[in-house]
Amino acid sequence: MFGKLKYTQISGKMEQLSKLKKLNTFWRIAKYLAFLLLIIGGSLIPYFIAPTSDSEMNRLDMEIDKFEKNTATKLIVINDVVMDDSSNHHIYNLNSLSSVYKFIDYFNAIDETVTVNIIIDTFGGSLMLHHMAINALLNHNGNKKFYVPRKACSGGTLAVLSGNELFMNKNAFLSPIDPQLIPGDSMPLPAKYMMAESYHNGDKIMSKMATDTMFSCKVFLEKLFESVCQNKLVIPCKSKYDIQFQNIIKRHFFDGPYPHDHMFSVNDLKKMGFQINKIPNEILEIFNYIK
DSSP, X not given: OHHHHHHHHHHHHHHHHHHHHHHHHHHHHHHHHHHHHHHHHHHHHHHHHHHHHHHHHHHHHHHHHHHHHHHTSEEEEEESOOOTTOOOTTEEOTTOHHHHHHHHHHHHHSOTTSOEEEEEEBOOOOHHHHHHXXXXXXXOOSXXXXXXXXXXXXXXXXXXXXXXXXXXXXXXXXXXXXXXXXXXXXXXXXXXXXXXXXXXXXXHHHHHHHHHHHHHHHHHHHHXXXXXHHHTOOTTOOSSOOHHHHHHHIIIIISSSOOTTOOEXXXXXXXXXXXXXXXXXXXXXXXXXXX
């Protein structure tokens, strides 16, 4: 009796172990299958996403081409999203060297008297790359219309200042254009403050870099003023980019008391003397394919 009971207990435990082994085997197989599906799924994701992305880009191209045909003008987009490998010839990221080269090539190729519509939505970025792109804008003698649906900050604001017509949504904004420096691994700091602060701390090299950067940007800004004066292409749409308005821009955007991330609203800009128009619906419809 005892032997039979003992055998029954052992048999029961063996059966439990067998079930546990089967369960462990099941979970092991499930893990392998999940891992395999993750790898396969990850490799297949681009095949599911890419057609949608390509479709949207193709639709954007079609809408822009239709707009250009109907208006006999050109239209491009400046934003922070598009990567270097984009095949879309209407969108440019001015923080990418290859994209800036394409931007310059674009203006080299088109008729220099044609009107160019520019939808801009950017936080700005590289000082040198933006100066390179804006130089191409300044050398274009045609009408340049800037549309700001949301924001054009820092270098984006400087690009807007090179145009002659400005269109903004009521909640869009511009920002100061004073250059920023990044000493070591720290956060970007305003060059206009570092000139005095660095010298006070005995860091003459950083003070010299800040001073030179401010001087370089001031020279570029004066070049911008001179260019728009010659072409009479001015945001306020006056007969010239007069000295009074130049000083207003310098005081508020360049060497004034505002931090770099300060937002100048449409009402702020109008008080300064900017003439701002409402963005047409056909431009907003194109922007909806981008954001």
